[in-house]
Amino acid sequence: MARDPRADILEDDLFPKTPHRIHRVHAQRSDDGTIHIDTQGGFFGINNRQPVQLHKGKIWHFSKEEKSHLLLATAAFTFALGLLRVGGIFGIDSYGGTGAWGALLIISMPVMLIAVGPAFLLHEIGHKIMAKKYGCWAEFRADPKGLKFGIFFVAITGILFMAPGAVMVAGLVTRRQNGHIAIAGPAVNFGLFLIGIPLGGLILGLTGAELSGDAAYIADGAINLKAMIYDMVFFWIAANIGLGLFNMIPFGPLDGAKIKDWSEPVWFATFVLFIAVIALWWTGTFSPVDDAAIKIAELF
Numbered sequence: 513m514a515r516d517p518r519a520d521i522l523e524d525d526l527f528p529k530t531p532h533r534i535h536r537v538h539a540q541r542s543d544d545g546t547i548h549i550d551t552q553g554g555f556f557g558i559n560n561r562q563p564v565q566l567h568k569g570k571i572w573h574f575s576k577e578e579k580s581h582l583l584l585a586t587a588a589f590t591f592a593l594g595l596l597r598v599g600g601i602f603g604i605d606s607y608g609g610t611g612a613w614g615a616l617l618i619i620s621m622p623v624m625l626i627a628v629g630p631a632f633l634l635h636e637i638g639h640k641i642m643a644k645k646y647g648c649w650a651e652f653r654a655d656p657k658g659l660k661f662g663i664f665f666v667a668i669t670g671i672l673f674m675a676p677g678a679v680m681v682a683g684l685v686t687r688r689q690n691g692h693i694a695i696a697g698p699a700v701n702f703g704l705f706l707i708g709i710p711l712g713g714l715i716l717g718l719t720g721a722e723l724s725g726d727a728a729y730i731a732d733g734a735i736n737l738k739a740m741i742y743d744m745v746f747f748w749i750a751a752n753i754g755l756g757l758f759n760m761i762p763f764g765p766l767d768g769a770k771i772k773d774w775s776e777p778v779w780f781a782t783f784v785l786f787i788a789v790i791a792l793w794w795t796g797t798f799s800p801v802d803d804a805a806i807k808i809a810e811l812f
Contacts, residue, residue, distance in 0.1 A: 593624035648683030691774020713808025
């Protein structure tokens, strides 16, 4: 018999000093099985108390509406990443005009989608799978306002700051379970970061792309595939460690606040881990790309 996750609520000590807190993540469930999420006026583009259909099935399940939201967020995020790569609209002059700038923008989007897209998508799917494991309804919802603001901001400044959306969770969970759901996203990012080093080294070694760092995507009228492959590896590694750290900040709706609420030691250890990796990279002490991935590439 499968273990009932509600057993996590029980304690051997009937009078614990810090009892479990039960988090109610939805407002109401109708007789027809429809869940109404209380989003307090429209959080992440969802109207207050918007009904969502409760679905049944496997953990790895995506409804038609969720797929459309994922597609919308991915498309907007990819366009924003392309703008990031070309320095926004004010980078036109540095590329010699709108023609070269536009061509680089179009070429950059698939590169950045492959490099950075999984960091965002699999992060959210990590939350979703863990939430469903604990018996919750969980689906991704895009934030139209966040997407529009992110595109506008990167177009003007050349800096990417975007909230594409989030996994909406409905159900009852303990504080520990809520922490598990929250830490699943950063854990996925750290796993992808680690995988990206040997896998990236293998790809760079087989293609010779490790010699193409900072090279242009278009050279002598031809597309430079080696430069594109190098950037895929570089941004894969950088995006996952960066996104993981950002989400570990213990503030507002970020994962760090929920993880710290569950366990301060776990939050502190995870936060320091991300900080340490970035600090070593930033100071030049150890670069996951130059000192690891490229070293692996040189073996081929």
